[in-house]
Structures are given as C-alpha cells and as structure tokens.
Amino acid sequence: MASFVIEGGHRLCGEITPQGAKNEALEVICATLLTSEPVTINNIPDIVDIRNLMDLLKKMGVGIVRNSKNSFTFKAENIDFNYINSADFYKTSSSLRGSVMIVGPLLARLGKAVIAKPGGDKIGRRRLDTHFDGLVKLGAVFNYNADKQLFNVSAKRLKGCYMLLEEASVTGTANLIMASVLAEGTTTIYNAACEPYIQQLCRMLVSMGADISGIGSNLLTINGVHSLSGCTHTILPDMIEVGSFIGIAAMTGSEITIKNVSIRNLGLIPDSFRRLGIKLEVKGDDIYVPAQDGFSIESYIDGSIMTIADAPWPGLTPDLLSVMIVLATKAKGSVLIHQKMFESRLFFVDKLIDMGAKIILCDPHRATIIGLGDAFHLRASTMSSPDIRAGIALLIAAMSADGTSTIHNIDQIDRGYEDIDGRLNALGASIKRL
Numbered sequence: 001m002a003s004f005v006i007e008g009g010h011r012l013c014g015e016i017t018p019q020g021a022k023n024e025a026l027e028v029i030c031a032t033l034l035t036s037e038p039v040t041i042n043n044i045p046d047i048v049d050i051r052n053l054m055d056l057l058k059k060m061g062v063g064i065v066r067n068s069k070n071s072f073t074f075k076a077e078n079i080d081f082n083y084i085n086s087a088d089f090y091k092t093s094s095s096l097r098g099s100v101m102i103v104g105p106l107l108a109r110l111g112k113a114v115i116a117k118p119g120g121d122k123i124g125r126r127r128l129d130t131h132f133d134g135l136v137k138l139g140a141v142f143n144y145n146a147d148k149q150l151f152n153v154s155a156k157r158l159k160g161c162y163m164l165l166e167e168a169s170v171t172g173t174a175n176l177i178m179a180s181v182l183a184e185g186t187t188t189i190y191n192a193a194c195e196p197y198i199q200q201l202c203r204m205l206v207s208m209g210a211d212i213s214g215i216g217s218n219l220l221t222i223n224g225v226h227s228l229s230g231c232t233h234t235i236l237p238d239m240i241e242v243g244s245f246i247g248i249a250a251m252t253g254s255e256i257t258i259k260n261v262s263i264r265n266l267g268l269i270p271d272s273f274r275r276l277g278i279k280l281e282v283k284g285d286d287i288y289v290p291a292q293d294g295f296s297i298e299s300y301i302d303g304s305i306m307t308i309a310d311a312p313w314p315g316l317t318p319d320l321l322s323v324m325i326v327l328a329t330k331a332k333g334s335v336l337i338h339q340k341m342f343e344s345r346l347f348f349v350d351k352l353i354d355m356g357a358k359i360i361l362c363d364p365h366r367a368t369i370i371g372l373g374d375a376f377h378l379r380a381s382t383m384s385s386p387d388i389r390a391g392i393a394l395l396i397a398a399m400s401a402d403g404t405s406t407i408h409n410i411d412q413i414d415r416g417y418e419d420i421d422g423r424l425n426a427l428g429a430s431i432k433r434l
Contacts, residue, residue: 003408004421007430008380008401011291012254014427018242018261019045019418020070020235024197026098027174028204028233029053032062032074033105034178035208037230040073044235048415052096059083059092060102079110090116090150100131101171104179107140107153117149130165130172137163138176138183160185160224168193168218168312174201181210183224192220195313196265200236207231237262240319241417242287243269244392247323248424249289250278251330251400256427258287268316274298275306276327276335294374297333305368309338318342322393325349325369329357330400332373338366348390351383352397377402384408388416395420399429 020043029050032039044050046069054072058064061080065073083089084106093099094116106113117128132142132151140155160183165172173193178201180187192198194216202215208231211223242261249256250273263270263285270280270287277295281288297306310318318341328335329352339345343364353359355378358370380403385391391413398405407413410433413420421431 001408002410002414003406003434004395004398004410005432005434006395006398006405006407008378008399008403008405010399010428010430011252012249012256012424012427012429015257015259016245016423016427017259018237018245019047021045021197021238022047022049022240022416023170023195024200024235025050026053027101027197027201028235029057029074030098030101030105030174031178031201031204033057033076033079033102034109034182034205035228035230036075036077038073038075039208039230040067040071040232042071042232042234044070044072045238045418046070047418048411049096049098052092053098056089056092056096056099059089079106081110084114090148094149098171100128101175101178103131103151103153104135104175104177107135107155108158108179108182111156112154114150114152117151128172130167130169131175134163134165134172134176134189135179137161138179138187158183160187160222162188163190165189165191167191170195170198173198177201177205177212177220177222180222181205181212181224181228182226183222185224187222187224189220189222190218192218193312194218196236196239200233204231204233207233236265239266239269240317240389242266243273243320244323244396244417246273246278246280246287246289247327247396248399250292250295250327251396253291253293254289254427255291256289258289260285261287263287267314269320272308272316272320272324273327275308276324276331277333278327295331296373297328297331297335297371299333305334305336307336307338310340318345319389321345322348322389323396325359325367326352326393326397328369328371329359329378329397330374330376331371334368334370336366336368340365345387345390348386348394351381351394352378354383355379355381355397355401379403380405382406382408385410385412388412392417392420395431399424399431
C-alpha cells in the first residue's frame with residue numbers, strides 16, 4: 001500500500017491543467033459498448049478507476065487501441081459473454097463502482113447483462129434501485145442473487161416508456177439513457193440528472209446517431225433507433241480537480257493559474273469558493289487564484305452563519321464539500337457544511353480535528369467549522385485516506401500544516417487524480433511517494 005509524505009508550508013506558483021473528467025470518462029467509455037464500430041475518446045484521465053474499467057472491457061472482448069497518452073479507440077465488435085458469466089468478471093466488476101453502467105448498454109444491444117454488486121468509495125449507502133427500476137419499466141426482467149450478490153437483467157426487446165426517477169441519480173440516468181437509445185419507441189425520463197457529464201454523454205450518443213432532446217434539462221425524450229455508429233468524442237476537464245486546485249492555492253497562500261477549465265460547465269463552484277472568502281479571477285477559460293494570506297467566510301444578509309450544502313445539478317457537487325471543510329478551518333468565521341447525499345462522507349473530519357481543526361460533527365450529514373483565520377496552523381499528522389475526495393482534502397490539509405505529515409492508503413487518491421504528486425511538485429510542493 002502506497003503512502004505520501006508531505007512537507008507542509010510550501011507555497012506553490014505556476015500553471016496547472018486539470019485532467020479529463022473522471023465521471024464523464026466512466027460514462028462514455030461504457031457507451032462504447034452500444035456499437036460495433038470504432039469510437040475514439042480523447043482526454044481520458046490516466047487514473048486507477050479508468051484503467052480498471054478499460055481492463056474490464058478488454059477482458060469482455062472490446063478492442064482498445066491507444067492513440068496517444070490520453071486518447072483511445074474502442075471497438076466492441078465481439079462481446080465475450082462467457083467471460084461476463086465468469087467468476088473473474090464478478091470479482092473485477094465488484095471492485096469498481098462505475099461498472100454498473102455497462103448494464104444499460106449490454107441490455108440494449110445484446111438483451112442481457114449481469115453485474116456483481118459494485119464497490120467504490122465507502123461513503124455510505126449508494127442505492128442501485130434507480131438503475132434497475134428504470135430498466136424494468138423499459139421491459140427488462142430483473143433478478144438479484146443475494147447469496148452471490150449478482151444482478152441479472154434480460155429483455156428480448158426494450159420498449160420505450162415514461163418514467164419519473166425517484167432520485168436524480170447521475171449513474172442511474174446515464175444507464176437508462178444508454179438503455180433507451182436502442183429501445184423500441186419513445187422513452188421520457190423525468191427528474192433526470194443533468195450534470196455537464198450527462199450532457200456530454202447525450203451529445204456523444206447523438207453524434208453516434210441517437211435521437212435525444214431536452215439535453216441539459218431534467219426532462220429527456222429519447223426516440224429509439226435501430227443501431228448506433230462510431231464517433232470521436234473529447235471529455236471535459238474535471239470540475240472536481242478544478243475545485244481541488246482552487247482549494248490548494250487558497251490553503252497554501254499560493255498563486256496558481258488553472259488552465260482550460262471550461263468555465264461554463266463549472267456551475268456554482270467558483271461562487272461557492274468566493275463565499276468562503278477566496279479570491280479568484282476568470283481570465284478567458286482560465287481561473288487565476290492570487291496569493292492570499294487570509295480569507296473570511298461570508299455571512300448571510302441577516303448576519304446568520306453561512307450554510308454550504310450539496311444539491312443535484314445545477315446545485316453544488318457533493319464531491320467538493322470535503323475540500324471546503326479543510327478550507328474553512330483556516331478561514332476567519334464559521335460555516336455549516338451540509339452533506340445531504342452520503343451519510344459517511346464527513347467522518348474523515350476526525351483526522352482534521354487531530355490536526356487541531358475546530359470542527360463539530362453535528363451528525364453524519366452536518367459539520368460546523370469554526371475558522372480561526374490566518375493565525376491558525378494545522379499541525380502535521382499521520383492519517384489514512386478513506387475515499388477519493390477525503391483523500392485530496394487530507395492532502396490539502398497536510399500541504400498547509402506545520403511539519404511533515406504522512407497519508408497512507410493513497411491508492412484511493414490515485415483512483416481519481418492523475419499523477420497528483422508529480423503535478424503539484426512541479427509547482428513547488430514537497431510530496432514524496434513511498
């Protein structure tokens with residue numbers, strides 16, 4: 001198991017470019033299963049979760065050719081269902097949360113799919129009901145083997161329908177879109193997730209020949225087609241990495257320019273950091289974060305304590321709340337962070353408390369952070385990363401702390417961030433990988 005050793009107190013300076021979006025990459029790579037023709041995808045991040053998904057597709061019979069460092073061509077001409085019914089497939093797919101999104105494409109194109117209960121971050125319950133309830137409405141027969149923890153779905157032909165999703169699940173919406181594009185008739189999905197990455201998936205499918213309207217809204221109408229062709233698609237920059245770099249700059253008092261961030265697809269992220277008192281400027285499609293010795297949390301107009309909460313798009317993504325908690329420890333003022341979607345994601349704050357942070361964990365979903373301003377310095381610590389987003393938050397904390405910290409289980413960080421230590425060291429950080 002790898003670890004980071006971080007010498008805190010280094011100021012960073014320079015330019016950094018965000019990787020391709022992890023969440024979009026998981027969706028569009030699964031979508032390559034919908035056609036036997038070549039699909040080229042550019043700006044794929046070189047991270048553990050993506051490598052694992054691509055390895056899974058290779059074992060399933062998908063041909064994958066590397067064109068350049070972050071560009072690959074996929075050809076799902078011959079799918080090996082013998083492998084899909086093997087113990088190795090069950091084991092491999094269960095280790096990757098995003099593997100659930102192969103179900104929709106396989107069901108739509110081949111009429112059957114099986115998947116082991118997916119793993120991923122340990123951040124609380126992450127139900128799959130939205131996925132399978134929607135597939136059943138499209139005409140699939142669903143069976144769950146509780147002993148083997150296997151999901152089986154099959155259908156001679158999916159048929160379009162109207163569905164109102166119980167929750168605006170991003171992966172659930174992606175799965176149902178991919179299943180619907182080859183279904184017979186018209187499918188209407190209401191309360192669909194409408195994140196930029198879902199929009200990107202829809203645009204990619206349209207370029208392959210799908211008929212989708214309402215892209216960017218929570219009401220999608222999909223007219224099924226008989227087949228899809230190949231295409232070339234480029235993945236957006238990762239909004240979570242953009243937010244992480246803003247946090248790193250602010251927490252370490254650094255001057256950083258984040259290049260090519262796709263401003264129009266960041267939603268509330270820039271303004272949410274501004275609410276914590278962080279200065280940032282938009283220059284074209286770049287974000288410039290000037291060196292700041294201190295920052296103060298805003299209050300509401302009536303003087304009450306600021307609350308920052310996650311919400312479905314266009315609300316604030318939950319993936320950045322861990323970073324904002326760390327930033328609030330060094331800000332002047334108090335803030336309530338309300339993590340609504342996952343009940344275990346805030347438990348990492350005990351590690352920040354050990355570093356000297358003033359945090360009250362109100363319940364599994366809410367934490368109050370009492371910021372002590374620039375006079376406050378976190379102290380170095382030895383800790384372990386419980387998940388991707390907590391891992392980057394702990395790395396940010398360690399980079400700003402007095403002394404040398406160690407973070408174990410950084411495989412979690414590597415699942416979502418490409419060469420994060422190398423890229424930050426190039427700006428002046430001191431991070432050693434053991």
